Amino acid sequence: MTASAYAAEFSGSQTCVECHQQQYSDWQGSHHDMSMGEATSDIVLANFTDQQFDYQGEVSRFFMKGKEYWVNIKGPDGKFNDYKISYTFGYEPLQQYMVEFANGAIQLIPFAWDSRTKEQGGQRWFYLYPEMDPYDEFFWTNKGQNWNYMCADCHSTNVQKNYNDADNSFDSSWSEINVACEACHGPASEHIKWTKDQTQLLAQYGFKRDLTPKVGAWEFKQGKKILQPSKIKPSAQLATCGQCHSRRSQLTDSNNKAHSHIDNFYDKYILSNIEPNLYYPDGQIYDEVFVLGSFKQSKMHMAGVVCSDCHNPHSNKLTTPIESICFQCHIPSEYSAAKHSQHQQGSEAAQCVSCHMPKTTYMEVDPRADHSFKVPRPDLSITMGTPNVCSQCHSDKSATWAADAVAKQFPHSTIRQQPSYAKAFYQAATNNPNSDELLTKIALNPLQPTIIRASAFSRMDNFPSQQSYNAIESAVNDTDPQIRLSAIAGSEGFEFVDRWRLMAALLTDKAYAVRTEAASALVPYWGNMTPSQQQRLEPALTEYLQIQKYNADRGFAWLNSGNVYLAKRQFDKAEQAYKQAIVVEPTLASSYINLADLYRQLGKEQASIAVLKQGIINQPKAAALRYSAGLAYYRQQQLSQAIDYFKQATEVEPNDPQNWMVLGLAQEKVNPVEMMKSLTKAYDVSRDPQRLYTLCQFKIKYRDPSTHACLAQLSTLVPPQVIKQLTGG
Known part of the structure; x- marks a missing residue:
């Protein structure tokens, strides 16, 4: 990383000291001041004097080389290596440490120093993220612990990420290494000009931001x-x-x-x-x-x-x-x-x-x-x-x-008497089909906080109805961008015609986030659009792709771009985007799944399976990859291979009912007894009546001795007409 020359508008906190001595004094030693620093003796708090830390039988070591701080820990290759500590991160109640790699990526090591006093249990090394393997997102060399993406914007001033996707490298820079004056007040060059010539009529004394409190005075009122x-x-x-x-x-x-x-x-x-x-x-x-x-x-x-x-x-x-x-x-x-x-x-x-x-x-x-x-x-x-x-x-x-x-x-509390949004959110989480009514009441209540109303709108995606449609229709015209954003998410359950009617106006919304999210939500329907609709979508869609370009150091951004190209049937671009997602973040399972699905659509079944097998090697914890491989073999009527991959999916994620369901359906032609066991497991882990219904169906079909017991259990969960329909009674 280069601590580059200040950008034209940024002047540095030292220019503030002469006039703002008290504020500068307050800031020194604060969490903002100590948010990040170069690893030198005046800021490193941890003990690096040949310290050893034994975690589950694996010993890491913290040591010095001259004035430099080093750590010997397990790397992505599974071997212990020496890494130089380049930067510190925070200071209390813990301090973290970062390693800079040759490609400019800065990574947080998984150990932290407890900077509390010994009496408080501190002054020790401890392991922050246990049970992390090299294919976990938050393994210390992976994207989940990457400073450039995850941390930089908030721990330094005027950060420029400067990611280069051509060679997967960073040339990140800052104006100041920590959170200094201009991180909050903005570039100070115009303010400094004003201090030299106060006859200039500059708003906010040359700053763009008014950071004074909203309320000028607080008053006592009778009662x-x-x-x-x-x-x-x-x-x-x-x-x-x-x-x-x-x-x-x-x-x-x-x-x-x-x-x-x-x-x-x-x-x-x-x-x-x-x-x-x-x-x-x-x-x-x-x-x-x-x-x-x-x-x-x-x-x-x-x-x-x-x-x-x-x-x-x-x-x-x-x-x-x-x-x-x-x-x-x-x-x-x-x-x-x-x-x-x-x-x-x-x-x-x-x-x-x-x-x-x-x-x-x-x-x-x-x-x-x-x-x-x-x-x-x-x-x-x-x-x-x-x-x-x-x-x-x-x-x-x-x-x-x-x-x-x-x-x-508090016998007269009005809090307990008022309808709680907690009930609406809790009910929606259980997929209660009547949730749209409660969510609508919360979403349309102007007395509720905006973020609560927005959260109610965003939950409507699973409960499309005329009531929720009317509510979302009002939300797209709300003055608060968070409400408008949530209306986009809440409309997901509706068909394209309705979504276009709701969201077309948001494609030119004044908020960057709103118009680009609207474009993202509508582009999957590209093939259903008229040429004029496609033309109307393009400007916001171009901006959406710019966001993905900014986040090109993450696999999800390439996935998002690939999905846009796929919707527009630009298959070559989609393929390249999905491949780049794998290069950038090889442990991201959905990259392999999307690329495999693209190959399937193009009739390249063997290429599809090969990609999924590559994904399983790079991300063995993702049952979805094995599930997708099972489907690929099932489509080719290779039941033995399909069943094997479905079984692997249940072993990796045994609490996912869909894994057990597809395994059972694949087993029907081979072993109906094993099929029953799998379908039973699908119900056991989900308690979903629909899965019990399917199990009873097959018990009837194969005249299973426990059919009556299955129907009796189902009858306690569904209306009588469902049982009649199932039994033909």
Whole structure:
């Protein structure tokens, strides 16, 4: 990597010191200042003095060569090799270390230094990602641990990724190695000009961003327990902080001047919704989501609170002690421990954050606070299994006990009386066919936070109906780009004619993310389009392909490009894109599956099978590759080979019912008894009545002795007419 000369507009934090000494002093030693650094003695915290770490019988070693830091760990070849540590990453409560390879790729090693004190259990090496094999995405030399793609944009200033797909290399650069002044304020050259000639009438003193708080004053109003906002104005602060403190995907970097203005977050990023793999149904954090998605659920966000109302943006510390931070707006007499929480005054349990900002520990030692500021709902824990802070502290008590205690303390709570979006999201996750009604109510409720409404719209894809269609029709005209984006996802269950009617206008949406996602959603229907529709799609589709070009260091980007070319029947381009996906990320199973499917469409069955076999070697953990190989042999009526690959799929992913189902269907002509066992397993792991229906069908067909028992079990799950239809009764 080259720490290149500053880009024309970037001036460096040293130019800020003379006029902003207090802010600079606050920033020094902060998480932003220490976000990344060159591996030198003044920043490396770990002990590299011939240290050994034994993990499951494999010994790694940390040592010095002169002033250089080195590690001896297992590489992608399965052998232990020496690697030089080039950079540090963060500093508390843990510090990570990175190796730079010859092609410019910077990778995070799987070991981290616990920088807490010994009394806290720290000052030790520990293994971050156990059970990682060289074909896992997050093995340390693979794409999941690549700094250039995964980390750079948030840990350094003015990062240019500069990926070259011709030789799969990086020439990444930055203005400053850490998160410095211009990472948040933007390029300072115009501001510096203004300081030398303040007669110039420059907006925001020469900066593009207004980072001041949204609310100019907070006022007491009679009858209110919380101060109310006044003098509300637009601010880019939340979007600026959120570009890094969020779970999002990146569309472009600072090279793209058309998307450098952070006021529109969706010109550069797509924020993740409240999705099942990231959040619990009630919006509590599950995976690492980095604050913004949680905060946007909160009443404080809806009232106009921004980060600097609680945090010093330069030191990253709270503006006042934790015991009093909430009392800036919440009237202390109304929220005292005796009146509100019933916990002992002055205790940790009495602090507001203990109940309203529960922490989840990630990376073994890093507790992160939930910024949705939710009211504890142990009643939801009973019905949905969501966590609640009451039971986390009172671990000897049940959720029912906690729910009763909360109800007793707050008998007139309006929170429990209101319909909860958690119910809608939980029901949708179970594929309840009536979910469209609940989702629509949440999606169209203007009192719900925008991110919750968006998450309801995005879940409508599995429940197409006239009701959900009408809701999505209103969403495409919403003023918030997150709602419009989610309308695209929610419309997936509809036919092309309906989707085009809903989304055509979004192809010229002012938000880069919206128009390109609309293009991505519509291009699979290219063959159904009229020439005028295709022409209307092309500009946004071209931009969508530019996003894939920016992300060309990842296999998914080449897959996306290949899918576009496939839809347009440009088979040569599709083939090359899928092949490049394999080159860039050889462990990505879907690359082989898509290429194999392309060969199948072209009548090249042997080439298709060869690609799948190559994929199985490079990604042995993907049952989908074996499943696809089984289908390929099944189409050729080579049942023995098909059954063998289907069996392999069940061994790799035994809890996938589809693997057992296709195995059973393939076994019918060879061994009906084994077929019954496989179909039984398909039902056992899914508990899906449709799979039990199929099993009963075959039991009837082969006059199996347990047919009556199968029908009896099915009759408890389906209407009587289904049984009559099945039995011919």
